[in-house]
Amino acid sequence: MITLDELLERDRRREEDGFKRKIRIGRIVKPGSGGKDKIIIVPTTVEEKFVHDDIGLDQDPGEGEPTGGTGEGEEGDIIGEQPVRPEESEDGEEGSGEGPGEGEGGEHELESNAYELGKVLSQDFQLPNLQDKGKKRTLARYVYDLTDKNKGVGQILDKKATLKQIVGTNITLGNIPDVNDIDPSKFIISPQDLIYRILSREKDYESQALVFFLRDYSGSMGGKVTQAVVSQHVMLYSWLLYQYDKQVETRFILHDTEAKEVSDFYKYYSYKVAGGTKVFTAFKMVNDIVERENLARDYNIYVFHGTDGDDWDKEGKQTIAEIEKMLNYVSRIGVSIVEHSYVGSKQTEVEKYLKSSGILNKYNNLIKLDVMAEDADDSRIIQGIKRLIS
């Protein structure tokens, strides 16, 4: 069986032979409970042929493809609805069971896959290695958490685990004749059955990079634009993960006319919304977070922003002000503008005011801009990454 590396090697040779690359890095997102999603990275490719385009020319705007259905009802009846945004469940609300500090699943899986992708990107797509990983001291951090379990003694009694243990013990002892009719008052309880959670030193990794991903999710961002931005951000994340040897923390911020932080990449990637656009809100939120949490001292901070270049604030005064503030502490700001094909070669608002403000030249080692078309393919996106991190 051929490996991913061999496939990519083959794909690179296509370019030398004068054909376009065909392999894209695809992502399968498996939503898990409580935002612990699993992202599996796989190669994908499309075999182009002459085929009919299934665009529904006769459909009203805002209407999806019709399909079949069965059941009672008259024409016009509404038979169900599905929210456009996935339900947001706040952390900790997902009920009993494992609390924070869960070492497996979720985030972790994304990381191990993304690390692989980062390796592929660095090696196969020849993304540059980071020149200077920042002069800030590496910081050993210890997190104390009530995750470890201990029999007999500890800080907090884990009631559910304890009960399970007691039932187990009693079954072994033959003390539960009928599992459908359990009488807890007859339980025999050994001190060893009590399970406690104890404070434990959880992580002691050296954290180096903190990446803020900012994405415009306003009404104009539909379709390919969002795909391009998200693709680029996944790859950026993967590349940084590899560069910093997995010691990267990420924060995700979405904005339309207001900014909001979301807890994981899946939400960052899948949220859709409608509304206007105020770019500065996202930058302001980053500044606020950095100040509030005093992050500038300990981290190399990267901020990447993806937008279609639309902004209600045509002059960009507020945005420029926030960016200038940010330039005091960041290692790099990377702004990617993905242009809609209908915009043509006209400059978008964000592009215009960034250029006219002069900050791109003045701080050219701190802030980079990349403008691409909405139908950019992976190789173009990767080129964009090179520009943003060069």
Added chain:
Amino acid sequence: MELVSQHVKGIMEECKLRARDQGLKFDDETLEYIVTNRDMIELSPKVMIPTLYDYWVHDVRVLSGKGMYEAYPSNPYETVINTRPAISFYNDNNPDWLNVMIFYHVLGHIDFFQNNLFYKNTWDIDLTGQALSDKRMIAQLRSEKGRWVDYVIEFSRGIDNLVGYQRELNQYIMKDATRQKLSKIDFYFDIFLQKIKNVSHNEYLKEITRYNAIMNGNEDFFDQVIGKYPEFEVLYKKELAVKVKSDQDVMEYIIRFSPFLKEEENEWIKSVIQIVRNTSLYFQPQIRTKIMNEGWASYWHEYLFMRDDRISGHEADFAKVNAAVTSMPKVGLNPYALGLRLFQHIKDMEDKGCYSFDYMFLKDEVGKKKYNQHKNSGPEFILKTRENFVDFTFINTFIDQEFIDRHNLFVAGKRFNNSRMTWEFFIKSKNVEDYKKMVIDTLYHPPEIFVDKALSKKGILYLNHKFENKPLKMDFIENTMVGIEYLWGGPVHLETSEPMISGKTAADYANFWDPSSQKIERKSLENIKWKRMLYVMENRKLHKREL
């Protein structure tokens, strides 16, 4: 991958006997293999043919299939391939009663493969053997030509949906059907009188009478015609000459006439194109009979298993498995379920004698409901149906208002509710015509693109896309044409239609409140103006212009 045990094979053989009693027909020999899910993932990109040629796109699919499996593990019950003998693949872990049901399902598929006339082009071929020799040949070529073999496979696959399946099939069904040139008589009556001369009805009928009279005599019918219209002969010759549509499909045409492939060192490319073309032709009937094939297999596993004593004790288990496979979804289409119900419906209608003028002319609903001629010819009728239809004709012929009403079917619409930020599903139509159109729109229908011989001059390959109210997918045009240009060895032109969309401004788009839909606001269908476009591919650069 190993053959099933003797015990399981015994179950299969018994199933065959009972299936044959009901009129199903299939070869005695079948092969049943036990495979793992991993094998299935590796086989599916190769359309389940273990001996299909190696190609990197298959590897990509296997890798992503493995990823998919990791996220969403699934356990397919069976897969059957249309080979001689028919081969089917199973999971290891089925109990005997479930195997009985699955085997009936598989026998339904095999019966379908071996009796439906649209499969006739596959009946005399040993596919696994053929594929194996193709695979060896491609491996051999790859060792000589390296990655260029893969480019040729890629470019050939880029046009493998433009194969002349219907014409090929026609040759199998009617062996002696040699193509007739347009005869003088046909030209005279069909084109000359009606389109060129625009004669009155009266005069047209007079000519027909005269023709019929002369048929019995010795006089030459055309003597008088030429007397009256001296230009007739010239126009007839001209008509014969302008027949622009090539008989060959695009792949054949390239194999035959490509200047690039005529060069000796490129001869090998022809064999690769031929392999890809043959493989595509082989699978054409399967893509065009999904609903029928699955419906037929489901019909028989239900019918036969319910009458099989081996079901006893497992009735509830069967009900559960069967419902999971054949229930109609509240929203969505399930080809198994739709095909199964349609076959059942056809049988009932025929049993009652409803496919008759008497029934069709009945106006009152009550009379229609009570109508029953007790013909009971349904079983033979559905056997005929499975022989002579494809999905399109099956759906178009047999889905009627009775079927829609009986199963409470409707076309489900989906629209964006702005105030609630939700997608709303609603009953869009319960009309049979709308439902049919919706199903038919989901069927496989490649564009009709042919070589225009008249315009293919000076080394240009001129492709013409017959307009069927749908544009081609624009993103795919460029790479497909790069491939054709390579195989053709010269410029390639493609004529097609595109909708004219009035210029939209950015502001317009930003206010468009539905982010989830990528569709741009458009006028209703009647108002769309179409224009004919010409794409020109030359030196791997694509240009387009309006015609």
